[in-house]
Amino acid sequence: xxxxxxxxxxxxxxxxxxxxxxxxxxxxxxxxxxxxxxxxxxxxxxxxxxxxxxxxxxxxxxxxxxxxxxxxxxxxxxxxxxxxxxxxxxxxxxxxxxxxxxxxxxxxxxxxxxxxxxxxxxxxxxxxxxxxxxxxxxxxxxxxxxxxxx
Numbered sequence: 001x002x003x004x005x006x007x008x009x010x011x012x013x014x015x016x017x018x019x020x021x022x023x024x025x026x027x028x029x030x031x032x033x034x035x036x037x038x039x040x041x042x043x044x045x046x047x048x049x050x051x052x053x054x055x056x057x058x059x060x061x062x063x064x065x066x067x068x069x070x071x072x073x074x075x076x077x078x079x080x081x082x083x084x085x086x087x088x089x090x091x092x093x094x095x096x097x098x099x100x101x102x103x104x105x106x107x108x109x110x111x112x113x114x115x116x117x118x119x120x121x122x123x124x125x126x127x128x129x130x131x132x133x134x135x136x137x138x139x140x141x142x143x144x145x146x147x148x149x150x
Contacts (some may be wrong), residue, residue, distance in 0.1 A: 010066035021097070022117040027095055028081070030076035036137050037064040043141050048088060063146030065139065066090065081095060098126035102136060 027059055041062060054076045056064050067074045075085045083089050092099075097112035106127035108115045118126075 021122070022069060022114050024114050025081040026113050027078065027081050029093075029109070030073040031071045032068055033066050035066040035073070035090060035128070036134075037066060037090050038133060038137050039064075041092075044088045045085065045090075048085065058144070062141035062148070065141075067072060072104050078084045091129075095126045095129050095133065098123055098130055100127075100130050106130060109129070 025058050028070055045055055053058055055067050058064055067112060070078075072078060073083075075083050075089070077084050083093070097109040097115050097118065099107060099109050101107045106123065108118050108123060
């Protein structure tokens, strides 16, 4: 379990000009990640100089996932508790902790210690992004399946 406390209530945001989730840098979301990647994510990381095989794996359905190394996302720096590629991190990482649950729909991941810093408005906005991203990822995986079958 993390050494970070979970925020029990949302912080007062009325006085802040711009509000974003208050990430605690605990790294829980980077442990044993199953983060899906879209082609744009892969291309951005390749442009940065990474070999595709070093950070992405494909399942039998054609879906692309971030690789893990030593139990963490390959880009997570456990010593600094940061992402080595934060500026170009995948779309799913940017949207997190809002995610899609097949049984419940759009949810805030219970794993995230900062989950209570997400407002309903942010959840709704990020939820729309999640659905759009998943549509894109599904279409890309289908193309990969189709191209393998040809």
